[in-house]
Amino acid sequence: MPDRENPGPSALSRLRSARTLRLQLLHSLHKLVRPVLVVLPAVGLLLGFGMRVGGSGQWSESIWAAATVPVLGALLIQIVASLRRGDVGLDIVAALSMTGALFFGEYLAAVVVALMYAGGQYLESFAERRASREMKALLARAPRTAIRYNDGRLEEVALDDIAAKDRLLVRQGDVVPVDGQVAAGVAILDQSALTGETIPARKAAGETVMSGVTNVGDTFDLSATHSAADSTYAGIVRLVEAAQRSKAPMARLADRFALAFLAVTIVLAGGAWLWSGDPIRALAVLVVATPCPLILAVPVAIVSGVSRAAKSGVLIKGGRALEMLARVRALVIDKTGTLTHGQARIVNVHPMGLPPDTLLQLAASLDQASRHVIARALVAEAQAKELDLLVPAAVEEIPGEGLEGTINGRRVAVGGVRFVSQRVPKAAGAFADGHYPVGSVAVAVAIDGEPAGVLILADALRSESAHVIDSLRRLGIARIVLASGDRRDVAEAVTVGLHLDAVYSDLTPDRKIAIVQAEKRCGPVMMIGDGVNDAPALAAADLGVAMGAKGTAASAEAADVVLLVDRLDKIPVAIRAARWSRRIALQSVYAGIGLSAIGMVVAAFGYLTPVQGALIQEAIDVAVILNALRALWGSETS
Incomplete structure (x- = not known):
């Protein structure tokens, strides 16, 4: 019986399950609350105006106040949680403006600010939810x-x-x-x-x-x-978890301006109050300063960028990943399944008296009786060439070595050089002199007691790999290195001709993390991989990119970006889309802050009431949101 200090495996499993259930309940509650917080001020705003039109205007202000309070309450809870983490955001300005508007009886201004804020929060979380839904459909679960x-x-x-x-x-x-x-x-x-x-x-x-x-x-x-x-x-899973915990979270784009903008807002609002003696002027400044353009426009640009990348087969897990994708300056890339296809293919055929297709046809016909991965690769190659595969008979197989059988009356042996040489003594000398590429496997074939040829299989480089590396160089990726768990000679042989800065081989998962950390001296690091051994490095990198279509679930879970199709040329496309979206988001930030600053000065001199400030802020919202929607179109060329 395990004690409370040292729970056994079953107890640990139950604890994990309980913790997972709590997190799922909190996540579900969060998903329900966000839409409600948007609906409440929207309905309240319309209902209040409806009361005025219907002659019951005395209820309008109470309705607007009631619709504002839930949003303000949720915002205050969020601010307290953020301050405990040491985060100071522009949300504080929105809380001050709503609180001030309620305190001084400017209920219409309060509900307008509440609606803009809740809408922005909902949009910001939309990209995260969208990515999460697609991931659930994409990834298989590990066996339990x-x-x-x-x-x-x-x-x-x-x-x-x-x-x-x-x-x-x-x-x-x-x-x-x-x-x-x-x-x-x-x-x-x-x-x-x-x-x-x-x-x-x-x-x-x-x-x-x-x-x-x-x-x-x-x-x-x-x-x-x-x-x-x-x-x-x-152990690899623990490395992933440790890497994720150690990676500093990236601040929201709008929050980078938070401290300076918050200080200017407080000084200007306080100065207007002290100078005029009218607290409504301070409230008008706060309402105009409410960072709705930033809260709304930035998420719109991010969602647009994520949607645009998804159409190209690239799943970006939210705004932080999209912004980092736009800023990467170094690349660490895996070999197997990333630069290469990740599966053995025929790269050469050495026939001895037979046409190459006939040699492949006979070998693949016999290999139909085997479940070995190399046998399946030969059968797939023959089928791709539309060769007519014959039915094997009298098959004898030594698992992992080779097999022998009869194909259309001819005795055929297929397997490793040693296996076929033992079956056909004449073949020993013919096969022994072969010089095969590093990292390849030679499949020997003998027919009717005579050597018939050798099929060379290897994990070939993707056709687009060299072009992608050069494209990333042109996009400003200053340093590109290979980090592989494969042997040194294999890694170097495969990458000949690629413009890489370094080739690291024989790497364990923890050594891959060390490579990623070392490359951060050049700027934000992107890691591309597909295997379980890549998952820790993907989590440790500033941006992890997984080959999702054929990669493992562990790598896709640890990554920030998943390629839904196994094509590396989607990476430059995604970087251009991310940079375009980031440029649009920054334009919205600068335009929003600039226009809000002008409105704040006008309000400080008493030329704007809080309601007028809220309406002007809405006009600014519309302008910057329309600008942010441009992220769905256009292009980034550099």
């Missing part, structure tokens, strides 16, 4: 259970219940749940998510297996050496 042997029977258990020395069954397609050793069978593992190596690894009995890799071969037994909490995958 495993199959364990128990007294000669199999049972499905939660990952938290797995302990060291438990014997587990790992089926084809399963993600290995905990670190362990192969207990029975042969494990063929896709380790690309952790190490970046695209060629599956073969693990015999007694060899170590890391959690987070995928079984692409036959079912095998795993003897757990660690619990789920102490395994490799859990």
